Amino acid sequence: MKEHKENAVISKATIDRLPLYYRYLKLSQEEGIEIISSDELGRKIGVTPEQIRKDLSAFGEFGKKGVGYYVRELTRNIGEILGLNRQWNIAIAGVGHLGWALANYANFSPQGFQLQAIFDIDPDKIGRYINEIEIFHIARIPEIIAARNIQIGIVTVPAEYAQDITTSYVEAGIKGIWNFAPIKLEVPTTVHVVSEDLSIGLSSMSYYLSRQLY
Numbered sequence: 001m002k003e004h005k006e007n008a009v010i011s012k013a014t015i016d017r018l019p020l021y022y023r024y025l026k027l028s029q030e031e032g033i034e035i036i037s038s039d040e041l042g043r044k045i046g047v048t049p050e051q052i053r054k055d056l057s058a059f060g061e062f063g064k065k066g067v068g069y070y071v072r073e074l075t076r077n078i079g080e081i082l083g084l085n086r087q088w089n090i091a092i093a094g095v096g097h098l099g100w101a102l103a104n105y106a107n108f109s110p111q112g113f114q115l116q117a118i119f120d121i122d123p124d125k126i127g128r129y130i131n132e133i134e135i136f137h138i139a140r141i142p143e144i145i146a147a148r149n150i151q152i153g154i155v156t157v158p159a160e161y162a163q164d165i166t167t168s169y170v171e172a173g174i175k176g177i178w179n180f181a182p183i184k185l186e187v188p189t190t191v192h193v194v195s196e197d198l199s200i201g202l203s204s205m206s207y208y209l210s211r212q213l214y
């Protein structure tokens, strides 16, 4: 398996670009493309070829000078680096507007993310299914997370309940939290939290539009 070079410090920006490379390479592979240059890959995804070469060099030697990258091999290698060559079991807590949309998003599973359980507190929702995945009462988090070997927990409950849900997830053995609630979650250092805020994209758009309009 590809690991980063010993002692190499990998920036978050590099890690955040790897899924972009992976997604485009996967598409190229599906289209039957065998070799791609860093120039072409860069043009397609809007990253300079120098940046691509620099990002990849942190993990080893890829591609052949004057030839390019072998698409299948590079896709497999980046998949391994990202840990996408295995299955990650995930759960969602809070199946309202956002949780429902995420539970119905079909594109997680081809990337190895398998939704295994949904939790909520609303008696009208408990016992129902979304795409064959049952909605359980949150009291069953410890039992279900352990039994289904779930490693990643999504938090889509109102902010005031997000810390309690996170604590239950962590006590049940969850190692990664994908948090959508607008609060900072407290977790042990062994647990990785990724927080999302869709309004950040809009605010940055507002910045660019403001400069065009005034």
Ligand SMILES: NC(=O)c1ccc[n+]([C@@H]2O[C@H](COP(=O)([O-])OP(=O)(O)OC[C@H]3O[C@@H](n4cnc5c(N)ncnc54)[C@H](O)[C@@H]3O)[C@@H](O)[C@H]2O)c1
Binding pocket: 093, 094, 095, 096, 097, 098, 099, 119, 120, 121, 122, 138, 155, 156, 157, 158, 159, 161, 165, 179, 180, 181, 182, 196, 197, 198, 199
């Ligand atoms: N990050 C973003 O950009 C973004 C965007 C939209 C919403 N949000 C956040 O996502 C969360 C959900 O938003 P929404 O619009 O889907 O809300 P919603 O009210 O539609 O749904 C909340 C769901 O959580 C359930 N719930 C409430 N308390 C619970 C508890 N203690 N345990 C388990 N389930 C519980 C409710 O029954 C409901 O099904 C909120 O924290 C909201 O601020 C974030």
